[in-house]
Amino acid sequence: MKQHRLFxxxxxxxxxxxxxxxxxxxxxxxGSVTASAVILPVQVTELGFILPALVKEISVKAGxxxxxxxxxxxxxTPELQYAVAAAEAALRSAEANAKVQxxxxxxxxxxxxxxxxxxxPEVRQVADAKVQQAQAALEVTQATLAQxxxxxxxxxxxxxxxxxxxxxxxxxxxxxxxxxxxxFQIETTDLSERDITNIKxxxxxxxxxxALGANISGTVIGIxxxxxxxxxxxxxxxxxxxxxxxxxxxxxxxxxVNIGE
Amino acid sequence: xxxxYLTNAPHKHTGPLPLMRGLPSSFGRRIGDEGKTLRKAGNxxxxxxxxxxxxxxxxxxxxxxxxxxxxxxxxxxxxxxxxGNSISTSAVVVPMNDAQLSFTSVGKxxxxxxxVGDQVKAGDTLVQLDTIILEAKVKxxxxxxxxxxxxINYLNRLNTDALHLESAQADLVRAQALLDSAKAxxxxxxxxxxxxxxxxVSVDISPAETVTPGKAVxxxxxxxxYQIETTDLSERDVPGVQxxxSVNIFIExxxxxxxxxxxxVSxxxxxxxxxxxxxxxxxxxxxxxxxxxxxxxxxxxxxxx
Numbered sequence: 001m002k003q004h005r006l007f008x009x010x011x012x013x014x015x016x017x018x019x020x021x022x023x024x025x026x027x028x029x030x031g032s033v034t035a036s037a038v039i040l041p042v043q044v045t046e047l048g049f050i051l052p053a054l055v056k057e058i059s060v061k062a063g064x065x066x067x068x069x070x071x072x073x074x075x076x077t078p079e080l081q082y083a084v085a086a087a088e089a090a091l092r093s094a095e096a097n098a099k100v101q102x103x104x105x106x107x108x109x110x111x112x113x114x115x116x117x118x119x120x121p122e123v124r125q126v127a128d129a130k131v132q133q134a135q136a137a138l139e140v141t142q143a144t145l146a147q148x149x150x151x152x153x154x155x156x157x158x159x160x161x162x163x164x165x166x167x168x169x170x171x172x173x174x175x176x177x178x179x180x181x182x183x184f185q186i187e188t189t190d191l192s193e194r195d196i197t198n199i200k201x202x203x204x205x206x207x208x209x210x211a212l213g214a215n216i217s218g219t220v221i222g223i224x225x226x227x228x229x230x231x232x233x234x235x236x237x238x239x240x241x242x243x244x245x246x247x248x249x250x251x252x253x254x255x256x257v258n259i260g261e
Numbered sequence: 262x263x264x265x266y267l268t269n270a271p272h273k274h275t276g277p278l279p280l281m282r283g284l285p286s287s288f289g290r291r292i293g294d295e296g297k298t299l300r301k302a303g304n305x306x307x308x309x310x311x312x313x314x315x316x317x318x319x320x321x322x323x324x325x326x327x328x329x330x331x332x333x334x335x336x337x338x339x340x341x342x343x344x345g346n347s348i349s350t351s352a353v354v355v356p357m358n359d360a361q362l363s364f365t366s367v368g369k370x371x372x373x374x375x376x377v378g379d380q381v382k383a384g385d386t387l388v389q390l391d392t393i394i395l396e397a398k399v400k401x402x403x404x405x406x407x408x409x410x411x412x413i414n415y416l417n418r419l420n421t422d423a424l425h426l427e428s429a430q431a432d433l434v435r436a437q438a439l440l441d442s443a444k445a446x447x448x449x450x451x452x453x454x455x456x457x458x459x460x461x462v463s464v465d466i467s468p469a470e471t472v473t474p475g476k477a478v479x480x481x482x483x484x485x486x487y488q489i490e491t492t493d494l495s496e497r498d499v500p501g502v503q504x505x506x507s508v509n510i511f512i513e514x515x516x517x518x519x520x521x522x523x524x525x526v527s528x529x530x531x532x533x534x535x536x537x538x539x540x541x542x543x544x545x546x547x548x549x550x551x552x553x554x555x556x557x558x559x560x561x562x563x564x565x566x
Contacts, residue, residue, distance in 0.1 A: 049471065120418070126415075130404070144394055225378060234353075234557050236553065
Protein backbone atom coordinates (compact mmCIF):
# COMPACT_ATOMS: atom_id res chain seq x y z
CA MET A 1 0.00 0.00 0.00
CA LYS A 2 2.71 2.42 0.90
CA GLN A 3 4.41 1.82 -2.40
CA HIS A 4 1.18 2.56 -4.22
CA ARG A 5 0.64 5.76 -2.40
CA LEU A 6 4.18 6.85 -3.03
CA PHE A 7 3.91 5.99 -6.69
CA UNK A 8 0.71 7.96 -7.06
CA UNK A 9 2.11 10.93 -5.28
CA UNK A 10 5.11 10.90 -7.55
CA UNK A 11 2.93 10.58 -10.63
CA UNK A 12 0.78 13.45 -9.43
CA UNK A 13 3.65 15.74 -8.69
CA UNK A 14 5.33 15.04 -11.99
CA UNK A 15 2.11 15.50 -13.95
CA UNK A 16 1.56 18.85 -12.28
CA UNK A 17 5.07 20.07 -12.81
CA UNK A 18 5.53 18.80 -16.35
CA UNK A 19 2.96 20.84 -18.35
CA UNK A 20 4.78 24.03 -17.47
CA UNK A 21 8.12 22.57 -18.45
CA UNK A 22 7.56 21.00 -21.85
CA UNK A 23 6.20 23.99 -23.69
CA UNK A 24 9.42 25.70 -24.76
CA UNK A 25 12.63 25.17 -26.47
CA UNK A 26 15.06 26.43 -23.92
CA UNK A 27 18.28 28.18 -24.55
CA UNK A 28 21.16 27.12 -22.41
CA UNK A 29 23.82 29.35 -20.98
CA UNK A 30 26.50 28.85 -23.65
CA GLY A 31 24.49 30.47 -26.44
CA SER A 32 23.51 27.13 -27.90
CA VAL A 33 19.84 26.41 -28.43
CA THR A 34 17.94 23.30 -27.44
CA ALA A 35 14.70 22.31 -29.11
CA SER A 36 12.41 19.37 -29.67
CA ALA A 37 12.36 17.95 -33.16
CA VAL A 38 10.85 15.26 -35.30
CA ILE A 39 12.43 12.85 -37.78
CA LEU A 40 11.25 13.16 -41.37
CA PRO A 41 12.27 11.58 -44.68
CA VAL A 42 14.44 13.79 -46.87
CA GLN A 43 12.04 13.33 -49.76
CA VAL A 44 8.30 12.75 -49.53
CA THR A 45 6.24 12.72 -52.71
CA GLU A 46 2.46 12.75 -52.65
CA LEU A 47 1.36 11.23 -55.92
CA GLY A 48 -1.96 11.61 -57.65
CA PHE A 49 -3.63 11.56 -61.04
CA ILE A 50 -4.69 14.43 -63.26
CA LEU A 51 -7.64 12.43 -64.57
CA PRO A 52 -10.81 11.78 -62.62
CA ALA A 53 -11.47 8.05 -63.04
CA LEU A 54 -11.95 4.70 -61.34
CA VAL A 55 -8.93 2.83 -60.02
CA LYS A 56 -8.32 -0.35 -61.96
CA GLU A 57 -5.29 -1.77 -60.26
CA ILE A 58 -2.78 -1.02 -57.54
CA SER A 59 0.49 -2.78 -58.23
CA VAL A 60 2.27 -2.20 -54.93
CA LYS A 61 1.69 -2.64 -51.22
CA ALA A 62 2.35 -0.20 -48.39
CA GLY A 63 5.89 -0.64 -47.14
CA UNK A 64 7.14 -1.98 -50.46
CA UNK A 65 10.42 -0.75 -51.91
CA UNK A 66 10.01 0.57 -55.45
CA UNK A 67 12.39 1.67 -58.18
CA UNK A 68 12.08 4.83 -60.25
CA UNK A 69 9.87 4.11 -63.25
CA UNK A 70 8.01 1.21 -61.65
CA UNK A 71 4.24 1.16 -62.20
CA UNK A 72 2.36 1.89 -58.98
CA UNK A 73 -1.29 2.18 -59.99
CA UNK A 74 -3.44 2.16 -63.13
CA UNK A 75 -6.79 3.82 -63.77
CA UNK A 76 -9.67 2.27 -65.66
CA THR A 77 -9.97 4.50 -68.74
CA PRO A 78 -11.46 2.56 -71.69
CA GLU A 79 -12.61 5.79 -73.37
CA LEU A 80 -9.00 6.98 -73.60
CA GLN A 81 -7.95 3.71 -75.23
CA TYR A 82 -10.75 4.08 -77.79
CA ALA A 83 -9.68 7.68 -78.41
CA VAL A 84 -6.16 6.48 -79.20
CA ALA A 85 -7.50 3.80 -81.56
CA ALA A 86 -9.67 6.39 -83.31
CA ALA A 87 -6.76 8.82 -83.66
CA GLU A 88 -4.56 6.05 -85.07
CA ALA A 89 -7.20 5.25 -87.67
CA ALA A 90 -7.58 8.94 -88.55
CA LEU A 91 -3.83 9.18 -89.05
CA ARG A 92 -3.78 6.13 -91.33
CA SER A 93 -6.61 7.62 -93.35
CA ALA A 94 -4.84 10.98 -93.71
CA GLU A 95 -1.61 9.23 -94.71
CA ALA A 96 -3.41 7.16 -97.33
CA ASN A 97 -5.04 10.26 -98.73
CA ALA A 98 -1.69 12.07 -98.96
CA LYS A 99 -0.16 9.03 -100.68
CA VAL A 100 -2.95 8.96 -103.24
CA GLN A 101 -2.25 12.59 -104.10
CA UNK A 102 1.46 11.91 -104.57
CA UNK A 103 0.81 8.76 -106.72
CA UNK A 104 -1.43 10.78 -108.99
CA UNK A 105 1.45 13.15 -109.45
CA UNK A 106 4.00 10.42 -110.23
CA UNK A 107 1.64 8.90 -112.76
CA UNK A 108 1.87 12.02 -114.84
CA UNK A 109 5.65 12.11 -115.00
CA UNK A 110 7.20 11.71 -118.42
CA UNK A 111 10.93 11.19 -118.87
CA UNK A 112 11.61 11.83 -115.22
CA UNK A 113 10.03 15.27 -115.04
CA UNK A 114 6.55 16.37 -114.17
CA UNK A 115 4.66 16.64 -117.38
CA UNK A 116 1.32 17.64 -116.07
CA UNK A 117 -0.01 18.01 -112.56
CA UNK A 118 -3.38 16.37 -112.31
CA UNK A 119 -3.50 17.38 -108.67
CA UNK A 120 -2.62 20.99 -107.91
CA PRO A 121 0.29 21.32 -105.44
CA GLU A 122 -1.90 23.05 -102.86
CA VAL A 123 -4.11 20.00 -102.62
CA ARG A 124 -1.06 17.91 -101.81
CA GLN A 125 0.02 20.52 -99.25
CA VAL A 126 -3.38 20.36 -97.63
CA ALA A 127 -3.19 16.55 -97.57
CA ASP A 128 0.27 16.69 -95.98
CA ALA A 129 -0.90 19.21 -93.37
CA LYS A 130 -3.81 16.90 -92.53
CA VAL A 131 -1.30 14.13 -91.88
CA GLN A 132 0.65 16.37 -89.51
CA GLN A 133 -2.57 17.34 -87.79
CA ALA A 134 -3.62 13.69 -87.38
CA GLN A 135 -0.16 12.84 -86.07
CA ALA A 136 -0.37 15.59 -83.43
CA ALA A 137 -3.92 14.59 -82.51
CA LEU A 138 -2.69 11.03 -81.96
CA GLU A 139 0.07 12.35 -79.69
CA VAL A 140 -2.54 14.22 -77.65
CA THR A 141 -4.61 11.08 -77.10
CA GLN A 142 -1.53 8.98 -76.35
CA ALA A 143 -0.24 11.52 -73.83
CA THR A 144 -3.67 11.67 -72.22
CA LEU A 145 -3.86 7.88 -72.04
CA ALA A 146 -0.42 7.79 -70.41
CA GLN A 147 -1.87 9.80 -67.52
CA UNK A 148 -3.83 6.73 -66.41
CA UNK A 149 -0.67 5.08 -65.12
CA UNK A 150 1.18 6.23 -62.03
CA UNK A 151 4.89 5.45 -62.04
CA UNK A 152 7.40 5.97 -59.27
CA UNK A 153 9.32 9.22 -59.91
CA UNK A 154 12.21 8.11 -57.70
CA UNK A 155 13.40 5.12 -55.69
CA UNK A 156 11.73 4.88 -52.31
CA UNK A 157 9.28 3.14 -50.06
CA UNK A 158 5.52 3.24 -50.45
CA UNK A 159 4.64 5.00 -47.21
CA UNK A 160 0.88 4.92 -47.62
CA UNK A 161 -1.84 4.04 -50.12
CA UNK A 162 -5.12 5.90 -49.82
CA UNK A 163 -7.17 4.06 -52.42
CA UNK A 164 -8.47 0.61 -53.32
CA UNK A 165 -9.30 -0.71 -56.80
CA UNK A 166 -12.79 0.37 -57.88
CA UNK A 167 -12.67 3.66 -56.02
CA UNK A 168 -13.22 6.92 -57.85
CA UNK A 169 -10.34 9.39 -57.80
CA UNK A 170 -10.75 13.12 -58.09
CA UNK A 171 -8.35 15.50 -59.77
CA UNK A 172 -5.19 15.99 -57.77
CA UNK A 173 -6.28 13.70 -54.93
CA UNK A 174 -3.28 12.17 -53.16
CA UNK A 175 -3.51 8.44 -53.78
CA UNK A 176 -0.08 7.25 -52.75
CA UNK A 177 2.79 8.63 -50.71
CA UNK A 178 6.32 7.71 -51.66
CA UNK A 179 9.18 8.47 -49.28
CA UNK A 180 12.88 7.84 -48.99
CA UNK A 181 12.88 5.87 -45.76
CA UNK A 182 16.63 5.31 -45.82
CA UNK A 183 17.38 9.04 -45.79
CA PHE A 184 16.09 11.06 -42.86
CA GLN A 185 16.50 14.59 -41.64
CA ILE A 186 15.31 16.47 -38.55
CA GLU A 187 12.88 19.34 -38.22
CA THR A 188 12.48 21.33 -35.02
CA THR A 189 8.97 21.73 -33.65
CA ASP A 190 9.25 24.30 -30.86
CA LEU A 191 12.18 26.57 -31.55
CA SER A 192 11.05 29.96 -30.27
CA GLU A 193 11.42 33.34 -31.97
CA ARG A 194 13.70 34.35 -29.11
CA ASP A 195 16.22 31.68 -30.09
CA ILE A 196 15.98 31.79 -33.88
CA THR A 197 18.18 34.88 -34.10
CA ASN A 198 21.08 32.84 -32.68
CA ILE A 199 20.92 30.23 -35.44
CA LYS A 200 22.42 30.43 -38.90
CA UNK A 201 22.81 28.04 -41.82
CA UNK A 202 25.76 25.69 -41.39
CA UNK A 203 25.63 25.68 -37.59
CA UNK A 204 26.63 22.33 -36.08
CA UNK A 205 23.89 20.44 -34.27
CA UNK A 206 23.77 17.57 -31.86
CA UNK A 207 20.74 15.32 -32.22
CA UNK A 208 19.62 12.90 -29.52
CA UNK A 209 17.08 10.32 -30.62
CA UNK A 210 15.46 9.12 -27.42
CA ALA A 211 13.93 6.00 -28.92
CA LEU A 212 17.30 4.69 -30.06
CA GLY A 213 19.42 6.22 -27.34
CA ALA A 214 21.50 7.51 -30.24
CA ASN A 215 23.53 10.68 -30.47
CA ILE A 216 24.07 11.98 -33.99
CA SER A 217 25.85 15.05 -35.24
CA GLY A 218 24.30 17.19 -37.93
CA THR A 219 24.26 20.55 -39.67
CA VAL A 220 21.62 23.25 -40.01
CA ILE A 221 20.57 23.26 -43.68
CA GLY A 222 17.32 25.22 -43.51
CA ILE A 223 15.66 27.96 -41.47
CA UNK A 224 12.05 28.73 -42.26
CA UNK A 225 11.58 32.39 -43.20
CA UNK A 226 8.07 32.29 -41.73
CA UNK A 227 6.87 31.48 -38.25
CA UNK A 228 4.43 28.78 -37.20
CA UNK A 229 2.22 29.01 -34.14
CA UNK A 230 2.36 26.24 -31.57
CA UNK A 231 -0.14 26.94 -28.85
CA UNK A 232 0.47 30.62 -28.21
CA UNK A 233 4.16 30.41 -29.09
CA UNK A 234 5.77 31.75 -32.22
CA UNK A 235 8.18 29.11 -33.48
CA UNK A 236 10.43 28.69 -36.51
CA UNK A 237 11.16 25.42 -38.24
CA UNK A 238 14.86 24.59 -38.53
CA UNK A 239 15.97 21.69 -40.72
CA UNK A 240 19.04 19.67 -39.82
CA UNK A 241 20.85 17.20 -42.07
CA UNK A 242 22.25 14.16 -40.29
CA UNK A 243 25.89 13.20 -40.74
CA UNK A 244 24.97 9.54 -40.37
CA UNK A 245 21.77 7.52 -40.60
CA UNK A 246 21.50 5.26 -37.54
CA UNK A 247 19.76 1.92 -37.90
CA UNK A 248 16.20 1.82 -36.60
CA UNK A 249 15.40 5.45 -37.33
CA UNK A 250 11.73 5.87 -38.23
CA UNK A 251 9.54 8.63 -39.63
CA UNK A 252 8.00 10.66 -36.80
CA UNK A 253 10.37 9.70 -33.99
CA UNK A 254 11.08 12.52 -31.58
CA UNK A 255 14.49 13.98 -31.02
CA UNK A 256 16.20 16.61 -28.92
CA VAL A 257 18.41 18.98 -30.84
CA ASN A 258 21.18 21.14 -29.52
CA ILE A 259 22.27 23.75 -32.05
CA GLY A 260 25.41 25.79 -31.66
CA GLU A 261 28.88 25.32 -30.22
CA UNK B 262 -12.58 41.50 -1.21
CA UNK B 263 -14.75 38.65 -0.08
CA UNK B 264 -17.14 39.20 -2.92
CA UNK B 265 -14.42 38.94 -5.50
CA TYR B 266 -13.13 35.79 -3.88
CA LEU B 267 -16.57 34.23 -4.08
CA THR B 268 -17.00 35.05 -7.75
CA ASN B 269 -13.57 33.68 -8.51
CA ALA B 270 -14.02 30.49 -6.59
CA PRO B 271 -16.17 28.52 -9.05
CA HIS B 272 -13.67 29.19 -11.80
CA LYS B 273 -10.93 27.51 -9.86
CA HIS B 274 -12.92 24.36 -9.40
CA THR B 275 -14.41 23.98 -12.82
CA GLY B 276 -10.92 23.47 -14.22
CA PRO B 277 -9.78 20.30 -12.50
CA LEU B 278 -13.18 18.54 -12.61
CA PRO B 279 -12.50 16.36 -15.66
CA LEU B 280 -9.23 15.28 -14.10
CA MET B 281 -11.02 14.26 -10.92
CA ARG B 282 -13.45 12.17 -12.87
CA GLY B 283 -10.77 10.32 -14.73
CA LEU B 284 -8.32 9.56 -12.01
CA PRO B 285 -10.22 7.81 -9.21
CA SER B 286 -11.99 5.39 -11.53
CA SER B 287 -8.78 4.21 -13.13
CA PHE B 288 -7.23 4.02 -9.71
CA GLY B 289 -10.14 1.86 -8.50
CA ARG B 290 -9.51 -0.55 -11.35
CA ARG B 291 -5.89 -0.86 -10.41
CA ILE B 292 -6.73 -1.85 -6.88
CA GLY B 293 -9.54 -4.12 -8.04
CA ASP B 294 -7.04 -6.21 -9.93
CA GLU B 295 -5.22 -7.02 -6.76
CA GLY B 296 -8.17 -8.08 -4.64
CA LYS B 297 -11.49 -6.96 -3.27
CA THR B 298 -10.18 -6.42 0.23
CA LEU B 299 -8.04 -3.63 -1.01
CA ARG B 300 -10.94 -1.74 -2.56
CA LYS B 301 -11.89 0.03 0.64
CA ALA B 302 -8.36 1.19 1.16
CA GLY B 303 -8.37 2.15 -2.47
CA ASN B 304 -11.36 4.41 -2.02
CA UNK B 305 -9.64 6.06 0.88
CA UNK B 306 -6.62 6.76 -1.22
CA UNK B 307 -8.78 7.94 -4.08
CA UNK B 308 -10.32 10.50 -1.78
CA UNK B 309 -6.91 11.52 -0.64
CA UNK B 310 -5.88 11.91 -4.23
CA UNK B 311 -8.87 14.10 -4.98
CA UNK B 312 -8.01 16.29 -2.06
CA UNK B 313 -4.40 16.45 -3.18
CA UNK B 314 -5.38 17.23 -6.73
CA UNK B 315 -7.70 19.99 -5.68
CA UNK B 316 -5.17 21.68 -3.49
CA UNK B 317 -2.37 21.14 -5.97
CA UNK B 318 -4.35 22.50 -8.89
CA UNK B 319 -5.66 25.41 -6.93
CA UNK B 320 -2.21 26.33 -5.78
CA UNK B 321 -0.73 25.72 -9.22
CA UNK B 322 -3.36 27.91 -10.80
CA UNK B 323 -2.87 30.73 -8.38
CA UNK B 324 0.89 30.65 -7.87
CA UNK B 325 2.27 29.86 -11.33
CA UNK B 326 1.12 32.24 -14.02
CA UNK B 327 0.91 30.50 -17.40
CA UNK B 328 4.48 30.94 -18.57
CA UNK B 329 3.83 30.98 -22.29
CA UNK B 330 1.76 34.14 -22.44
CA UNK B 331 4.81 36.36 -22.30
CA UNK B 332 4.83 36.70 -26.09
CA UNK B 333 1.25 35.65 -26.64
CA UNK B 334 -0.79 37.34 -29.27
CA UNK B 335 -3.88 36.00 -27.60
CA UNK B 336 -3.71 38.45 -24.74
CA UNK B 337 -7.28 39.54 -24.17
CA UNK B 338 -7.91 43.13 -25.03
CA UNK B 339 -8.77 44.05 -21.47
CA UNK B 340 -5.09 43.53 -20.70
CA UNK B 341 -4.22 46.38 -23.00
CA UNK B 342 -3.36 49.62 -21.39
CA UNK B 343 -5.42 52.36 -22.86
CA UNK B 344 -4.57 55.36 -20.76
CA GLY B 345 -6.14 57.90 -23.08
CA ASN B 346 -2.84 58.95 -24.62
CA SER B 347 -1.77 55.70 -26.16
CA ILE B 348 -3.04 52.25 -27.08
CA SER B 349 -0.88 49.22 -26.43
CA THR B 350 -1.50 46.07 -28.36
CA SER B 351 0.16 42.93 -29.69
CA ALA B 352 1.31 42.72 -33.25
CA VAL B 353 3.15 40.57 -35.72
CA VAL B 354 5.89 41.24 -38.27
CA VAL B 355 4.74 40.72 -41.87
CA PRO B 356 6.30 41.51 -45.25
CA MET B 357 4.89 44.45 -47.19
CA ASN B 358 4.47 42.26 -50.23
CA ASP B 359 3.72 38.55 -50.34
CA ALA B 360 1.80 36.16 -52.57
CA GLN B 361 0.44 32.65 -52.49
CA LEU B 362 1.18 31.26 -55.95
CA SER B 363 -0.87 28.58 -57.62
CA PHE B 364 -1.54 27.12 -61.06
CA THR B 365 -4.69 27.81 -63.04
CA SER B 366 -5.00 24.29 -64.38
CA VAL B 367 -4.55 20.66 -63.50
CA GLY B 368 -1.16 19.18 -64.24
CA LYS B 369 1.77 17.05 -63.25
CA UNK B 370 4.91 18.75 -61.96
CA UNK B 371 8.13 17.97 -63.81
CA UNK B 372 10.46 20.38 -62.04
CA UNK B 373 10.56 22.54 -58.94
CA UNK B 374 13.37 25.02 -59.57
CA UNK B 375 13.46 26.66 -56.15
CA UNK B 376 13.76 25.77 -52.50
CA VAL B 377 12.90 27.61 -49.32
CA GLY B 378 15.13 30.63 -48.85
CA ASP B 379 16.00 31.12 -52.54
CA GLN B 380 16.03 34.66 -53.92
CA VAL B 381 14.08 35.02 -57.16
CA LYS B 382 13.52 37.80 -59.67
CA ALA B 383 10.19 38.77 -61.21
CA GLY B 384 9.54 36.45 -64.16
CA ASP B 385 11.73 33.59 -62.94
CA THR B 386 10.23 30.16 -63.53
CA LEU B 387 9.56 28.52 -60.18
CA VAL B 388 7.64 25.36 -61.05
CA GLN B 389 7.31 23.58 -64.38
CA LEU B 390 4.45 21.29 -65.37
CA ASP B 391 4.47 18.41 -67.82
CA THR B 392 3.61 20.00 -71.18
CA ILE B 393 3.43 16.97 -73.45
CA ILE B 394 -0.33 17.23 -74.05
CA LEU B 395 -0.32 21.01 -74.48
CA GLU B 396 2.62 20.85 -76.90
CA ALA B 397 0.87 18.22 -79.00
CA LYS B 398 -2.20 20.47 -79.09
CA VAL B 399 -0.07 23.36 -80.37
CA LYS B 400 1.34 21.10 -83.10
CA UNK B 401 -2.17 20.07 -84.09
CA UNK B 402 -3.25 23.71 -84.33
CA UNK B 403 -0.16 24.58 -86.37
CA UNK B 404 -0.99 21.84 -88.88
CA UNK B 405 -4.52 23.19 -89.18
CA UNK B 406 -3.15 26.65 -90.00
CA UNK B 407 -0.89 25.15 -92.70
CA UNK B 408 -3.84 23.37 -94.29
CA UNK B 409 -5.97 26.53 -94.25
CA UNK B 410 -3.14 28.57 -95.81
CA UNK B 411 -2.62 26.04 -98.60
CA UNK B 412 -6.31 26.09 -99.34
CA ILE B 413 -6.31 29.91 -99.69
CA ASN B 414 -3.28 29.80 -102.00
CA TYR B 415 -5.09 27.30 -104.17
CA LEU B 416 -8.24 29.37 -104.41
CA ASN B 417 -6.23 32.53 -105.15
CA ARG B 418 -4.38 30.80 -107.98
CA LEU B 419 -7.62 29.53 -109.47
CA ASN B 420 -9.15 32.99 -109.24
CA THR B 421 -12.13 31.51 -107.57
CA ASP B 422 -15.19 33.53 -106.69
CA ALA B 423 -15.12 35.85 -103.70
CA LEU B 424 -17.59 33.80 -101.71
CA HIS B 425 -15.41 30.69 -101.62
CA LEU B 426 -12.33 32.75 -100.90
CA GLU B 427 -13.99 34.52 -98.02
CA SER B 428 -15.03 31.23 -96.51
CA ALA B 429 -11.46 29.90 -96.76
CA GLN B 430 -10.07 33.08 -95.23
CA ALA B 431 -12.47 32.76 -92.31
CA ASP B 432 -11.23 29.20 -91.86
CA LEU B 433 -7.66 30.48 -91.71
CA VAL B 434 -8.52 33.16 -89.15
CA ARG B 435 -10.22 30.54 -87.03
CA ALA B 436 -7.26 28.14 -87.27
CA GLN B 437 -4.86 30.96 -86.41
CA ALA B 438 -6.94 31.95 -83.38
CA LEU B 439 -7.00 28.34 -82.15
CA LEU B 440 -3.22 28.18 -82.57
CA ASP B 441 -2.76 31.40 -80.59
CA SER B 442 -5.04 30.02 -77.91
CA ALA B 443 -3.13 26.73 -77.72
CA LYS B 444 0.19 28.59 -77.47
CA ALA B 445 -1.16 30.93 -74.80
CA UNK B 446 -2.45 27.95 -72.83
CA UNK B 447 0.95 26.28 -73.10
CA UNK B 448 2.75 29.41 -71.89
CA UNK B 449 0.34 30.41 -69.17
CA UNK B 450 -0.54 27.05 -67.68
CA UNK B 451 2.69 25.12 -67.80
CA UNK B 452 4.89 27.35 -65.67
CA UNK B 453 4.59 29.22 -62.43
CA UNK B 454 6.60 32.44 -62.50
CA UNK B 455 7.51 34.89 -59.78
CA UNK B 456 5.28 37.99 -59.97
CA UNK B 457 7.83 40.15 -58.13
CA UNK B 458 11.36 39.99 -56.71
CA UNK B 459 11.43 38.13 -53.43
CA UNK B 460 12.34 35.14 -51.31
CA UNK B 461 10.78 31.68 -51.49
CA VAL B 462 9.15 31.29 -48.08
CA SER B 463 7.53 27.90 -48.47
CA VAL B 464 7.35 25.21 -51.14
CA ASP B 465 4.46 22.79 -50.91
CA ILE B 466 5.09 20.75 -54.05
CA SER B 467 7.67 18.28 -55.37
CA PRO B 468 8.37 16.82 -58.79
CA ALA B 469 5.85 14.21 -60.00
CA GLU B 470 3.11 15.56 -57.76
CA THR B 471 -0.09 16.94 -59.23
CA VAL B 472 -1.43 20.46 -58.98
CA THR B 473 -5.03 21.60 -59.13
CA PRO B 474 -6.33 25.07 -59.93
CA GLY B 475 -5.97 27.42 -57.00
CA LYS B 476 -3.97 25.05 -54.80
CA ALA B 477 -1.23 27.22 -53.29
CA VAL B 478 2.12 25.59 -54.02
CA UNK B 479 4.59 28.39 -53.32
CA UNK B 480 4.61 31.27 -50.86
CA UNK B 481 6.69 34.20 -52.08
CA UNK B 482 7.52 37.21 -49.96
CA UNK B 483 9.62 40.32 -50.37
CA UNK B 484 11.67 39.88 -47.19
CA UNK B 485 13.57 43.12 -47.52
CA UNK B 486 10.64 45.26 -46.42
CA TYR B 487 8.67 44.39 -43.32
CA GLN B 488 5.78 46.11 -41.65
CA ILE B 489 3.86 45.50 -38.44
CA GLU B 490 0.27 44.37 -38.20
CA THR B 491 -1.68 44.46 -34.95
CA THR B 492 -3.41 41.25 -33.91
CA ASP B 493 -5.65 42.22 -31.03
CA LEU B 494 -6.58 45.87 -31.31
CA SER B 495 -10.15 45.87 -30.03
CA GLU B 496 -13.15 47.61 -31.56
CA ARG B 497 -13.22 49.77 -28.42
CA ASP B 498 -9.77 51.18 -29.21
CA VAL B 499 -9.98 51.51 -32.96
CA PRO B 500 -11.88 54.86 -33.01
CA GLY B 501 -8.79 56.49 -31.47
CA VAL B 502 -6.43 55.24 -34.16
CA GLN B 503 -5.66 57.59 -37.06
CA UNK B 504 -3.42 57.20 -40.06
CA UNK B 505 -0.12 58.99 -39.46
CA UNK B 506 -0.03 58.52 -35.69
CA SER B 507 3.41 57.62 -34.42
CA VAL B 508 4.01 54.23 -32.88
CA ASN B 509 6.61 52.76 -30.56
CA ILE B 510 7.37 49.15 -31.37
CA PHE B 511 9.21 46.60 -29.28
CA ILE B 512 10.42 43.44 -31.02
CA GLU B 513 10.89 40.96 -28.22
CA UNK B 514 12.93 38.40 -30.16
CA UNK B 515 15.51 41.05 -31.09
CA UNK B 516 15.14 42.95 -27.81
CA UNK B 517 14.99 46.10 -29.89
CA UNK B 518 12.83 49.21 -29.83
CA UNK B 519 11.71 50.78 -33.10
CA UNK B 520 9.51 53.59 -34.22
CA UNK B 521 6.94 53.73 -36.95
CA UNK B 522 3.66 55.23 -37.99
CA UNK B 523 0.16 54.03 -38.71
CA UNK B 524 -0.37 53.66 -42.47
CA UNK B 525 -3.60 51.71 -42.59
CA VAL B 526 -6.57 50.90 -40.40
CA SER B 527 -8.57 47.94 -41.66
CA UNK B 528 -12.07 48.83 -42.80
CA UNK B 529 -13.36 45.44 -41.74
CA UNK B 530 -12.99 43.57 -38.49
CA UNK B 531 -11.77 40.10 -37.81
CA UNK B 532 -12.47 38.08 -34.71
CA UNK B 533 -9.89 36.80 -32.26
CA UNK B 534 -11.40 34.42 -29.77
CA UNK B 535 -14.64 36.21 -28.94
CA UNK B 536 -13.19 39.68 -29.51
CA UNK B 537 -13.82 41.93 -32.45
CA UNK B 538 -10.45 43.28 -33.55
CA UNK B 539 -9.24 45.54 -36.34
CA UNK B 540 -5.84 44.97 -37.94
CA UNK B 541 -3.81 48.18 -38.01
CA UNK B 542 -0.78 48.35 -40.28
CA UNK B 543 2.32 50.19 -39.10
CA UNK B 544 5.21 51.21 -41.30
CA UNK B 545 8.67 50.92 -39.73
CA UNK B 546 10.99 53.90 -39.89
CA UNK B 547 13.94 51.50 -40.22
CA UNK B 548 14.34 47.80 -41.07
CA UNK B 549 16.42 46.14 -38.35
CA UNK B 550 18.71 43.18 -39.03
CA UNK B 551 17.37 39.78 -38.12
CA UNK B 552 13.69 40.61 -38.45
CA UNK B 553 11.67 37.56 -39.52
CA UNK B 554 8.14 37.05 -40.79
CA UNK B 555 5.85 36.16 -37.90
CA UNK B 556 7.90 37.56 -35.04
CA UNK B 557 5.80 39.06 -32.26
CA UNK B 558 5.88 42.71 -31.37
CA UNK B 559 4.36 44.95 -28.77
CA UNK B 560 3.21 48.25 -30.14
CA UNK B 561 2.13 51.46 -28.48
CA UNK B 562 0.14 53.77 -30.71
CA UNK B 563 0.34 57.44 -29.64
CA UNK B 564 -3.22 58.66 -29.95
CA UNK B 565 -2.50 62.06 -28.38
CA UNK B 566 0.67 63.86 -29.36
